[in-house]
Amino acid sequence: MNAERQRAKKKGIAFELNKNAFLYLMAVPGLVVLFLFNYMPMAGVLIAFKNFDFSKGIFGSEWARPIYNNFDFLFTSEQTFRATRNTILLNLLFIACSTLVAVGLALLLNEVRRKLFKKFVQSFTLLPFFVSWIVVSVFAYSIFAFDQGMLNQLLGWFGISKVNWYNAPQAWPVILTLIMVWKSAGYNSILYIATLSGVDTSYYEAAEIDGATRFKQMLYISLPMLKPTIIILVLLAIGRIMNADFGMFYGIIGDNPNLYATTDVLDTFIFRNLRVIGDVGMASAASFYQSVIAFVIVLACNRWANKYQNGSGLF
Known part of the structure; x- marks a missing residue:
């Protein structure tokens, strides 16, 4: 058989x-x-388990003794916990806010009947995605600079004292989230709009006959149809939850110790240690730690997704 x-x-x-x-x-x-x-x-x-030597290469370099030697600095440094916490919390903020705005944008555009206006809004919201982080960092500095920043000038017009934004770590999670949403919401909404365009129009026609308002149609037809797509895209985003956007953080924040408390993520932490210490083995160990934590989080979230709605997980 x-x-x-x-x-x-x-x-x-x-x-x-x-x-x-x-x-x-x-x-x-x-x-x-x-x-x-x-x-x-x-x-x-x-490399994470070796005393890496450029002249000998990956396979020729000697093994570290003990084998976990490169990981010592990770688990003995308070900076590792801070960078891990910041990476996870900031990425959760980015995922949650970007998803909410992208879904809301897709639902609203789905209700627009004028195609020309719909295409204009789609193009307008998509444009920020193609702007490089270097350009965004220039815009951010022109807004938040202490002396000539537009925001401080606006505060001055209302008689409010200037704020040194580049010395205010508590403000940057909100600022970075707003920047990320502005840059990615239009791009993220594309798949949601595509999903809604495939919904059978007979559902809306039947609901309209039953007297359902446009808001109720959006709430009870459009949103449930988006649920599988939302779950899959969120799971894919969670797969990168330990990988902060280095271009964003290093471009906008730079190497500013005053903001490390809330903006020092694993990518900038690894880069800084590689640049200062120059130990490739330690940097590789930090990167390996980053990947393992992300893998565990993805497995946990995928299991939850399958329990929440059978078959909605990635595997």
């Missing part, structure tokens, strides 16, 4: 490959890029 199943399975795979040969052929370049830039670099994990 098992042999028959194996033969049927092999026949099925061969049939599938033959039937969709051109589709699989088109996927080859993408798979090659994925292998070269995502799987081959995994060999670099060994």
Whole structure:
């Protein structure tokens, strides 16, 4: 019986490959890029457990003694806990706020009947995504600079004393969240708009006949239809929860010790230690720690998603 199943399975795979040969052929370049830039670099994990020597390479360098030697500074430094906490909390803020705004934007645009206006709003909200973080950092400085910043000038007009924003760590989680939402909401809304465009219009017609208002149609038809897409995109975002956007943090915040309390994330922490200490093994150990924590969080969230709605998880 098992042999028959194996033969049927092999026949099925061969049939599938033959039937969709051109589709699989088109996927080859993408798979090659994925292998070269995502799987081959995994060999670099060994650096976290070695006394890395550039002249000897990854495989020629001696193993660290003890094997966990490169991890000592991680678990003995208070900065590691601070960077981990900041990374998780800031990314949770980014994910929650960006998702809420993107879903809200998609729901509102779905109600717009004038195509020209709809396309204009979509294009207008999508533009910030293509602005580099360097340009965004210039805009941010022009707004929050102490002497000539637009925000402090505005406060001065109302008789309020100036605020040194680059010395106020408590304000930056909100500022960074607003910047991230402004930059990513339009792009994130694209998939939600695409999902809503595929909803059968007969649902809305039936609801309209029953006397449902546009708001109730949005609440009881559009939003439930978006639920699977929201769960998948949030899970994918959680997969990167330990990876802060280095360009954003280093471009806007820079190496400002006054703001480390709320803005020092793992990426800037690793970069700073690599630059100051110059130990590749320690930097690799921090990166490995970052990946393991992210993996555990994804597994936990995926399990919760499957319990919440069967089959809604990634696996």
